[in-house]
Each structure stands twice: as C-alpha cells, then as structure tokens.
Amino acid sequence: MPLLWLVLILLALSVAGFFLGRQRALASAGGNSKDLHSLPSYYGHNVALTGLVPALGVLAIWLLAQPLFIESRVSSLIPEEAIPESSTLGLVMSDVRRVAEGLDLAVSEGVMTPEQARNMRSEFSDVRGRLGEIGVALGSDVRPEVLNAAQSYRNLSNTGTTAMIFVVALIAAVGFAYSYSKTHKDFRARNVVEQGIMALLILAASLAILTTIGIVLSMFFETINFFSLHSWTDFFFGGTWAPNFRGDSELSILPLLWGTLYISVIALLVAVPIGLFAAIYLSEYANNAVRSFAKPLLEILAGIPTIVYGLFALLTVGPALVRFFGQGENGILGVEWMSGATSVLTAGVVMGIMLIPFVSSLSDDIINAVPQAMRDGSLGLGATKSETIRQVVMPAALPGIVGAVLLAASRAIGETMIVVMGAGAIAKFSANPLESMTTITTRIVSQLTGDTDFASPETLVAFALGLTLFVLTLGLNVLALAIVRKYREQYD
Template identity: 65%
Template sequence: MSLIWLFAILLALAVAGYWMTRRRAMTSAGGDVRKLHSLPNYYGMNAAMLSLAPALIVLFVWLLAQPLLVDATVTRMIPDEAIPDASNRGLVMSDVRRVSNGLDALVDAGRMSAQEARDLSTDSDDIRASMAEVGVALGSDVRPEVLRAAQRYRLLTGRGDLARNVIVVLIALAGAGLAYRRTTHEFRARNAVERGMSLLLLGAASIAILTTIGIVLSMLTETGRFFSQYPWTEFFFSTNWQPRFGGGSDLGFLPLLWGTLYISIIALIVAVPVGLFSAIYLSEYATGRIRAVAKPMIEILAGIPTIVYGLFALITVGPLLRDWFAQPLGLGNSGSSVMTAGLVMGIMLIPFVSSLSDDIINAVPQSLRDGSFGLGATKSETIRQVILPAALPGIVGAVLLAASRAIGETMIVVLGAGASARMDLNPFEAMTTITVKIVSQLTGDTDFNSPETLVAFALGLTLFVLTLGLNVFALYIVRRYREQYE
C-alpha cells in the first residue's frame, strides 16, 4: 500500500468518525442542541483530531526511523572483505538501494514475481543469470554480496511498510473509537478541541525551531568529521585554497570569506541607498498614480531568476566594466570580477530594501508627521528626524535581509565573479565566495568521507554562524535605538 492510499484511508476514517460522533452527540441529547455542552461540530472535530493526530505522528516518526534501522541492519550483512576501503561502505549501500529499486521495477513490470525476486539464487551456477536479470533494470553489473543485501533490504522494507500501515490504521481506529465512546451530551468537546488546536499551533510554531536545530546538528556532525581529518587552524587561518581530491589539499577559509564579504559589501553599497531613497520617494513624495506604476515595476526585479542576473553579468556588465574601467586603468583584463558580481547583485537586492522599507515607512503613524509639521519642521526635516528614526527597526531588518541574500547568492557569483579563491583589493579581479565552493566541492563523483568533500559542511556551518552574527548585531542596534527614542 502506497502512502497516498494510506493517507486516503486515514482521511476516510476521520470523516467517518466526525459524522458518527456528531450523530451520537445529537442522539444522546435527544435531538435537542440546547442540551449539548458544545456545538455538534465540536464533537465531530474531536473524533477527527483523535483519529488523525496520533496516527500522523506515529507515521512521521516511522518514516524517519525505518530507513535508519533497515540501513543499519543491512550494512552489517556486507562483509568487510567485499569493501576495499572502509570509507566506501556508504557507496556500497547506495548500490544496495539501487539494486533493490531495480528488483521492484522488475516486479512492477511483470518480468518476475515477488516470490522470484525474494528467491533469486546467489549460487555460482545461476548467479550470473540473476545478476544479468537485475542488471537489465540497473544498466550495470551487480556483485553477489550486493544482490544478497538488496534482497534483504527489500524484504525488511516491505515488512516495515506493512507493519507501518497496519499500526497507523489501528491507531486511527482506536482514536476514533475512543472519541465515539466518550461522546455524551455532557462531554466538553469544545474544550478538548481547543486544547488540541493549541497543541497543533504549538507544533507549527516549533517546526522552525526544530528545523534550525536539525540543520545545526547535521552540520555539526559532518563538520566534526572534517576537523578530525583536517586541522582547524589550517582551515581558519590559512590564506591558500587548493583542494586536491588525491590528497595534500590546502583548504584555507580566509580567501573565500574575503570574496564573500567583498562582493556583499559592494552589493549593499548599491542596493541600500537606491532602495532606501526609492522607498522614501514612493512613500512621501510620489503621487498615487506614480506609486501605482513604479512600485510594481521595482518589485519585478525580485521575480527575475538569479541565473538571468548571472547571464546579464556575464554578457553585458562584465565586458562593459572591463572595456570602460579595468583595461583603461590597468586593473585587469577579465570580465569576471568582484565589481561585476557586486553591481548585478546590488541591482537584484534593490526590491528587497525598497519594498520592505516602503511598507515600514508607510506604517509610521501620521500623528508623528503632523506633530513635526506643527512644530515648523519642513518635509525633509520630518523625514530625516522623525520618520526614519521611527522606521529604523524595519529598515535594519530590510538591510539585514538584503545582506543575508547577498551572502547566500551563488549563480551571480559563478557567472559574474568567477571561481578563483584569492585575497586581493582590486575589485576588477576574479574572486569567489563560500557558497560557490560549497557547490563545487559537492558536485560530481566525490567521496563523502574525504576532507575535500566534508569541507563543504564546515563552510556551511561557518556561513550559518556568520549570518547568525549579523542577526545578533542587528538586534543589538535596534534595541539600543529603541531605548533612546521610545
């Protein structure tokens, strides 16, 4: 049974429980709604919640735990001598999963029965035929130990799926039955539903926190593996970045940090003044007709894919800066440069600063403006001394969002700034950023146990800490400013 059918059964049980429990509540009250403690719909909603919520929670936990348990069980089946390098065990498990999927494909296509897939022999007489049959679905040869592990993997997965479906349906039935049994005209169904909704809202609010914790823990785990193979002093303090997958890599972080900050600062120098000034004009000076046209046109910039910005940087902005500035000034001959990526990225960030700042400025109470005008201040003085200070928290948030967007950008940097890891003050030289190197280190046929690949997780964690520091710094500024002006 697929998950779609399982969800359909759970939904059908919830609907059936809703109507049956609602009808039982009305029957217990003799058909008189006034005798019920709660409205009839609350009794039905209580049954639907008790049938769905526990079942879905168990289903979610099962979907997370079953692959881990099956992988751990099957991994122990693979002998060490079948794996030349201990670090390749994960690659062997990938082959096991592919063979298992191939067996499923053969069964679904009717080329073999489920029993035949389970009974494929691994004896020397017919192992070649068995591997050839499976290899048709995979397009590659299959080793005997991988075939045996794949059969076990498929068997355990099938049994786990069957047990999951049965247990989840039984839990849903038990929840609906419990709600039906508890339903009387005196039962406080509204209170129970409201408690359930409170827990649901609490769970929704906790998703962001739990997701952040999960991301940090996963990054910490892989980063710990990286630092167990590569010295942290070389990573944080070396100025040389030269990864070599054969060994002897120099994985210094400083050139990537320098390129990230350099490009981001140029982008913010372009985006913040233009975006803020356009927001001030649209909110304080522009007529309604101009605002209705200009604001949507500025926001169109936010909808352009970053790959389009990257092509614009590669084809137009880069050659223009090279021919008009870099070559005449003797600063470089390449169209890929920090300035190219920074300018194009700044254009991309303008709507982030402009739209958010415009909304924040419009949210400033009109009474503040009227009071300033009543004291004799001009419009420009009111904007500078009243409106902007009052809107500072929102403006700082807009700038922070733009900075985070700039630090995490990849495509514009790849096409506009190149992939050269270096530390240079010349803005017309090619450089790269942390995000670009994360992609390059995880792209291709890589060994996820080598420091050259695990360094991507160390870079990601460092990038996370960097953006977290920006958030903390922004909160500090906003709180200090609020203490001064409130």
C-alpha cells in the same frame, strides 16, 4: 499499498468519524442539541482528530526513521574487504539502493517474479542485463555482496512498509473506536478539542525552533568530525583553499570568506543607495497613484528566482563588463583588465539588483513609521521638504535603515546561484573586482555534489563552512533585529 492511498484512507476515516461522532452525540441527546454539553460539531471534530492526528504523527516518524534504520542494518552487512580501494562505503551503498530500486521496478514490470528477485544468488552477471531491460542502467556488473545487500535492503523496505501500514491503520482504528465510544451528550467535547488544537499549535510553533536546533546540531557534530581529521588552525588561519581527495588538502576558510565579503560589499554598494533613494521617493514625494503602481512593480524583483539572476549575470552583465573592460583595443576603454565574464563585479552588481526591493521595501516601511508630527514641526519652522527629509526624517529612521541594511547583508552572504554563475570558482585573495572568485556557499555546494564519502575531510569541511556561515549570518540578523526593535519601541 502506495503511501498516497494510505493517507487518503486516513482522511476518509476522519471525514466519516466527523459525521458519525456528530450523529452519535445528537442521538444520545434525543436529537435536541440544547441538551449537549458542546456544539454537535465538536463531537465530530473529536472523533475525526483522534482517529487522524496520532496516525499521521506515527506515519511521519516512521517515514523518517525507517530509511535510517535500513541504511544502518544493510551497511553492516557489507564486509570491509568488499569495498574497492577506489570506492567508499557511501558509493557502495548508492549501488545497493540503485539495484534494490531496480529489483522493485523489475518485479512491478513483470521482468522477474518476487521469488526471483528475492532468491537470485548465482546470476550476478545477468542482473545488469535484466535490469537493463527496464531502463535501469548500472555502471558495471553487480558484485555478489552488492546484490545480497540490495536484496536485504529491498526485503527490509517491504517489511517495514507493510508493518507501517498495519501500525498506522491500527492506531487510526483504535483512536476512532475510543473517541467514538466516549461520545455522549455529557462528554466535554469542546474542552478536549480545544486542548488538542492548542497542542497542535504549540507543536507547529515549536517546529521552527526544533528545526533550527536540529540543523545546528547536525552541522556541529559533523564539524567536530572534520576537526578530528583536519587541523583547525589551517581552517581558520591558513591562506589556501586546495581540496584534494587524495590527501594533503589545504582547507582554509579565509579565501572563501574574503570572496564572500567582497561580493557582498559590492552588492550592498549597488542595493543600498538605489533602494534607499527609491524608498525616499515612494514615501515622501510620490502620490498615491504613483506609489500604488511603482511599489508592487519594484517588489516584483524580489519574486524572481535567483537562478534567473544567475543567467542574467552570465549572459548579459558579464559580457557587457567584458566589452567595457576586457576587449583590448576593440573594447570601449581600449584596455584588457577582464579576461572572462565571471568576476566579483558581475556577481556583485547582479546580487545588488536582487537586493534592491529588499532594501527599498524595508526602508519605505521604516520611513513611513516616522511620526508625521515631526515632519509638520520641521515644515512649520520654515524648513523645506528636502531639508526636512535630510535633517529630521532620515536621522529618525536611521536605526531602522541600518537594521534593513544588515538584513540585506545577511541575505547577500547566503546567496549561492548568482555567485556560482557570475563570480567563478577560484578561491584566492585579490582586491581586483574584475577577477573571478568564489564564496563559502558555492564551495559547500561543490564539496557535497555527487557521490561523496562523509568520512573524508574534503567532504566534512562543508559542514564546518556551513556552521561558520550560520554563525556569521545569525550574528548579523540578531544585530539587525535588535536595532529595528529598539527603533520600533521608540515610535510605537
């Protein structure tokens, strides 16, 4: 049974439970709703939620746990001598999953029967051809141990799915029957439903915290594994980034951190003045008609996907900078300082454009929060409007503006796509903004792209980079929020 059908059946059972529970409650009161402890809808909601929520919770946990369990069981079936020297267990497991999916597809398409898929033992060389009939491409003939593992993987998946359907359906039925049997005119349905809703709200509020803790712990333990394979002194104090999957890698974060901070500083140099001046104009000079038109138009920039900004950097800004700085005698300046379209300046300028609405929107709200009485007092003492903005409004709004800038900085540090397409992929120390560099986020993507072996330092270094970036951005966010909170407390 497809997962969608299972969910639809649970929803249908929940809807039926609502009407049946409501009807049973009214029947127990002789049709007079005034004799009920709670409103009739509460009895229906009690039956509906009791039959739906526990079943959906078990379904979600099962879907998360089953792949991990199957991977662990199947990987233990592959002997070490069956793993080629040029491969890893992770790559072999990728072949296993691909063959298992191919067997499932072959059975569903009628290319082979379930018995053939389950009992194929000697036709290893024929597996590739039979799966090729339905468009499943394999890089080489399927080895016996891969086919055996794929068959075990498929059998465990099918068994687990069948057990999941049975358990989820049983829980839904038991919850439905129990809550329906408890439905009576004296049953405190409202109290039970409100307590259940409160529990769901607490769970929803806890998800963000639990997710953050899970992310940090996953990166932390993988970082420990990395430092068990690679020197932490080279990571934090080395000067070269040169991953080599054959060994002898130099994996220092410092060149990546330099590129990250360099590009972020250029982005802030572009975004902060423009965004701040735009906020001053919108809050202090623009009339309501202009403000209602200009502010939404400016904030459209915040909704543009970062990949579009990356294309803008690669196809427009980069070539324009090359034309200005890098065409030699044919260029505008007659020099050749820039050899390609990818550079720190390219990524920094485009990232700064992306951050303009971020800075302007936050700064506009902060400037508008300054009490009007302060402006009136300054104007009443004879100051001009510009003097009032410069000497009264801006000093009062400065803590909040600093917080907005720090939040923008944390956003710039974590950007990926613009840097990938606009800055290049060279990790080095250089003060020249016209040269290509790279950042922490781009290296994380690079190290985890493709079939990777999570037992090598060249792959595990991505988690160390991610944890370092998390600590850096978390520190900026905490500092920014502390400044903004102090500012808001001052003027609330």
